[in-house]
Amino acid sequence: MVKKNKEINKERLCDVCNKEEIFGVASIPGIPMSVAYCKNCINADAHPIWAIRGNIVCCGGVEHINPNYLNTVVYSQDGDYITIEEDLKRRPFTEIELTQF
Numbered sequence: 001m002v003k004k005n006k007e008i009n010k011e012r013l014c015d016v017c018n019k020e021e022i023f024g025v026a027s028i029p030g031i032p033m034s035v036a037y038c039k040n041c042i043n044a045d046a047h048p049i050w051a052i053r054g055n056i057v058c059c060g061g062v063e064h065i066n067p068n069y070l071n072t073v074v075y076s077q078d079g080d081y082i083t084i085e086e087d088l089k090r091r092p093f094t095e096i097e098l099t100q101f
């Protein structure tokens with residue numbers, strides 16, 4: 001059975017905040033992956049925290065990325081929109097994260 005867009009949207013939540021109904025799908029800047037975004041996260045220009053943290057680890061750590069990348073907005077575990085720089089202050093990389101990639 002083919003599902004209408006409205007039915008799909010009700011079943012799937014935003015990949016950034018994991019709370020709101022999706023508005024659309026788009027690629028994550030600098031990462032070859034597309035995810036679902038709600039209107040709030042699109043307006044905040046926020047991206048999935050797991051993807052941004054993983055990308056930094058894949059690049060070899062904070063010291064190997066363009067400093068501007070630290071301004072990337074994510075939806076934090078505390079439920080607010082913050083930069084990845086602020087997220088890393090609140091929750092530094094764990095040893096497991098650093099060795100996963």
Ligand SMILES: [Zn+2]
Pocket residue numbers: 014015016017018019020037038039040041042
């Ligand atoms: Zn969202």
